[in-house]
Amino acid sequence: MILDKAADFDVRKYLRLEMMPHFLCPGCGHGIALRALLWALDELDQDKDKLAVVSGIGCAGRLSAYIDANTFHVTHGRALAYASGLALARADLRVVVISGDGDCLAIGGNHLIHACRRNLNLTCLMLNNEVYGMTGGQVSPTTSAAMLTTTTPLGNSEPSFDACALAAAAGAGFVGREVTYHLPKLKELIKAGLEHPGFAFIEVLSDCTEIFGRKNELGSSAEMIMRQTSDLRPSAYRDTVEAPFRPNELATGVLARNDRPEYGTAYRNAARAIKAAAERRGGK
Amino acid sequence: MSAVKAAPAAAGAMQLISGNHACALGAIAAGCRFFAGYPITPSSEIAERLARALPEVDGVFVQMEDEIASMAAVIGASMGGVKAMTATSGPGFSLKQENLGYAAGAEIPCVIVNVMRGGPSTGMPTRPAQGDLMQARWGSHGDYPIIALAPASVREIFDQTARAFALAETYRTPVVVLYDQTIAQLTETVDLGHRRVAPFVERKWASGPREEYRPYAADESAIPAMARPGDGYRVHTTGLNHAENGFPTQNADVVERNLARLLAKFERHREAIDAWQVTSCEDAEVLVVAIGISARSATRAVELARARGVKAGLFRPITLWPFPEKQLRAAAARARAVLVPEMNAGQLRLEVERILGGKRVQGIDRCNGEPITPAEIAAGLEELGVRS
Ligand code: SF4
Numbered sequence: 001m002i003l004d005k006a007a008d009f010d011v012r013k014y015l016r017l018e019m020m021p022h023f024l025c026p027g028c029g030h031g032i033a034l035r036a037l038l039w040a041l042d043e044l045d046q047d048k049d050k051l052a053v054v055s056g057i058g059c060a061g062r063l064s065a066y067i068d069a070n071t072f073h074v075t076h077g078r079a080l081a082y083a084s085g086l087a088l089a090r091a092d093l094r095v096v097v098i099s100g101d102g103d104c105l106a107i108g109g110n111h112l113i114h115a116c117r118r119n120l121n122l123t124c125l126m127l128n129n130e131v132y133g134m135t136g137g138q139v140s141p142t143t144s145a146a147m148l149t150t151t152t153p154l155g156n157s158e159p160s161f162d163a164c165a166l167a168a169a170a171g172a173g174f175v176g177r178e179v180t181y182h183l184p185k186l187k188e189l190i191k192a193g194l195e196h197p198g199f200a201f202i203e204v205l206s207d208c209t210e211i212f213g214r215k216n217e218l219g220s221s222a223e224m225i226m227r228q229t230s231d232l233r234p235s236a237y238r239d240t241v242e243a244p245f246r247p248n249e250l251a252t253g254v255l256a257r258n259d260r261p262e263y264g265t266a267y268r269n270a271a272r273a274i275k276a277a278a279e280r281r282g283g284k
Numbered sequence: 285m286s287a288v289k290a291a292p293a294a295a296g297a298m299q300l301i302s303g304n305h306a307c308a309l310g311a312i313a314a315g316c317r318f319f320a321g322y323p324i325t326p327s328s329e330i331a332e333r334l335a336r337a338l339p340e341v342d343g344v345f346v347q348m349e350d351e352i353a354s355m356a357a358v359i360g361a362s363m364g365g366v367k368a369m370t371a372t373s374g375p376g377f378s379l380k381q382e383n384l385g386y387a388a389g390a391e392i393p394c395v396i397v398n399v400m401r402g403g404p405s406t407g408m409p410t411r412p413a414q415g416d417l418m419q420a421r422w423g424s425h426g427d428y429p430i431i432a433l434a435p436a437s438v439r440e441i442f443d444q445t446a447r448a449f450a451l452a453e454t455y456r457t458p459v460v461v462l463y464d465q466t467i468a469q470l471t472e473t474v475d476l477g478h479r480r481v482a483p484f485v486e487r488k489w490a491s492g493p494r495e496e497y498r499p500y501a502a503d504e505s506a507i508p509a510m511a512r513p514g515d516g517y518r519v520h521t522t523g524l525n526h527a528e529n530g531f532p533t534q535n536a537d538v539v540e541r542n543l544a545r546l547l548a549k550f551e552r553h554r555e556a557i558d559a560w561q562v563t564s565c566e567d568a569e570v571l572v573v574a575i576g577i578s579a580r581s582a583t584r585a586v587e588l589a590r591a592r593g594v595k596a597g598l599f600r601p602i603t604l605w606p607f608p609e610k611q612l613r614a615a616a617a618r619a620r621a622v623l624v625p626e627m628n629a630g631q632l633r634l635e636v637e638r639i640l641g642g643k644r645v646q647g648i649d650r651c652n653g654e655p656i657t658p659a660e661i662a663a664g665l666e667e668l669g670v671r672s
Contacts, residue, residue, distance in 0.1 A: 049513075072521045074523060078382075081357050085360025088346055089344060274339055
């Protein structure tokens with residue numbers, strides 16, 4: 001029944017159809033993530049004119065161009081910083097950030113930490129496919145143990161990042177994770193994040209089928225998406241790693257939530273108070 | 285044409301203020317309503333002033349996590365339609381270059397103040413220098429146009445900061461305001477009540493039906509009208525090379541056409557962009573070319589040299605980039621030699637040599653944190669005046 005609803009949502013309402021065909025590889029998980037975002041926005045009756053989408057560089061960063069809204073494709077890793085300026089200057093807009101794991105956690109890591117801490121009214125979607133897809137498949141901060149990439153030909157031996165734990169520790173108002181396998185659940189999570197008055201960080205476990213999947217012999221895109229919830233070990237592990245790829249114990253759903261004051265509101269309230277005091281002093 | 289209305293009169297009449305204070309006042313007078321920055325000597329007073337002043341005019345001040353983020357936030361605010369500025373010094377200016385290039389390429393108006401201190405690297409944070417002239421022109425990768433202004437007094441910092449906003453908004457470009465630590469922290473009496481400040485300029489906003497609007501299509505002004513989020517245009521802005529519709533393209537003809545417009549977009553507006561000052565140039569046989577604190581010393585040096593019979597003159601570019609070339613050529617028409625005193629290893633001299641091709645150009649280079657004195661410049665002028 002839930003799946004029927006997914007089919008009922010006409011994604012074309014929020015897409016720039018003139019931009020089709022899109023550039024994503026066949027089977028890429030990012031398309032599902034985009035659909036979930038647009039579906040959530042539709043359920044919130046989002047006015048497209050009042051929607052701003054800011055994205056960084058990488059495959060995830062390219063998604064903004066397909067959304068029929070005010071879209072800004074900015075520099076690598078800096079989407080949250082651009083979005084912070086935009087959201088502070090224009091509190092009337094809904095500002096959504098789309099980023100990838102490299103964009104958000106490596107080059108943009110500092111901006112993520114402080115966006116979480118500042119708690120500005122932004123929704124950040126980090127599409128985690130464990131790899132730099134756009135540049136041909138290099139290791140990222142979230143690449144699982146032993147996985148092969150073009151820059152880890154011996155298998156990745158750096159530990160991977162738990163982005164949600166980082167976001168929660170840095171004080172994000174809303175933190176959640178979901179897999180693209182569960183589209184309706186993902187839509188619900190994004191919707192909850194969009195409705196949260198403060199910074200919402202949502203990690204979407206997505207699949208890079210063409211680059212990461214092939215390199216690690218993870219099978220077809222259908223097999224890859226099934227693996228998001230399985231305990232299979234990819235052949236890349238070659239019996240050197242005990243844990244399965246993306247084990248079931250990676251927590252999903254809403255992982256942290258607090259009601260710290262939203263920064264923009266707090267700033268404007270303080271400014272109003274200062275102005276009122278100054279006017280009283282000036283006898284105006 | 286952009287709408288021009290009179291600037292609001294700046295508060296107060298005679299005031300004893302520093303250059304950085306004047307910068308903050310100039311920004312507010314020009315309509316700046318967003319500032320993002322990061323603490324750095326010797327520019328922090330600008331941020332501190334604006335942290336107090338902006339909320340009083342319903343603006344926003346934010347201290348970001350780093351220099352990169354503050355440049356990004358400024359561009360983000362400007363993309364939202366708000367006049368925005370950041371201020372920094374050398375090391376921070378280096379970090380801002382990435383996003384400054386974005387603003388140049390995507391044509392997002394913004395103002396970047398760089399209070400120059402000693403370099404390279406951390407250099408001498410509390411000492412003046414003029415070492416970022418070339419960085420202001422060429423600091424980000426690729427080819428792009430930029431405007432840089434070089435005020436030389438507290439009053440002029442006020443005027444040129446305000447003017448930076450007018451230029452940024454009119455020509456959809458980042459504008460760098462470049463001055464050295466000496467005048468940043470110099471305190472001078474200025475009269476902000478009487479003299480007219482730069483016009484209060486509004487950006488040219490998109491109008492007309494959405495179907496007909498093309499974000500990077502320009503009329504003969506070469507400056508495209510910008511769409512404000514919320515006005516119904518729903519456009520795409522990108523740092524990738526883009527077509528007139530704003531979307532990325534790798535079509536060689538389309539890229540070339542847009543970049544050609546971008547790179548030449550100031551040319552037909554040079555009359556409004558160029559700013560310079562000539563002092564005693566009509567009969568000058570030796571010419572000094574200088575900016576900032578070095579130009580202040582040079583002003584006195586010209587008087588000293590003239591008192592000793594040397595026909596000296598001063599040419600001071602106020603708009604440093606694009607350089608007022610033909611004005612320099614005119615000022616140097618009768619000069620047999622040119623002296624360029626500057627607090628770096630010869631950056632301005634390179635430009636002067638390029639423009640005056642073949643003329644004798646000599647420098648006084650200073651990179652030790654000490655300003656060049658009038659006596660030193662006067663001695664240089666006399667030497668050139670006698671020898672040439
Ligand atoms: S390279 Fe990977 S992440 Fe990028 S579009 Fe292709 S499948 Fe998707």
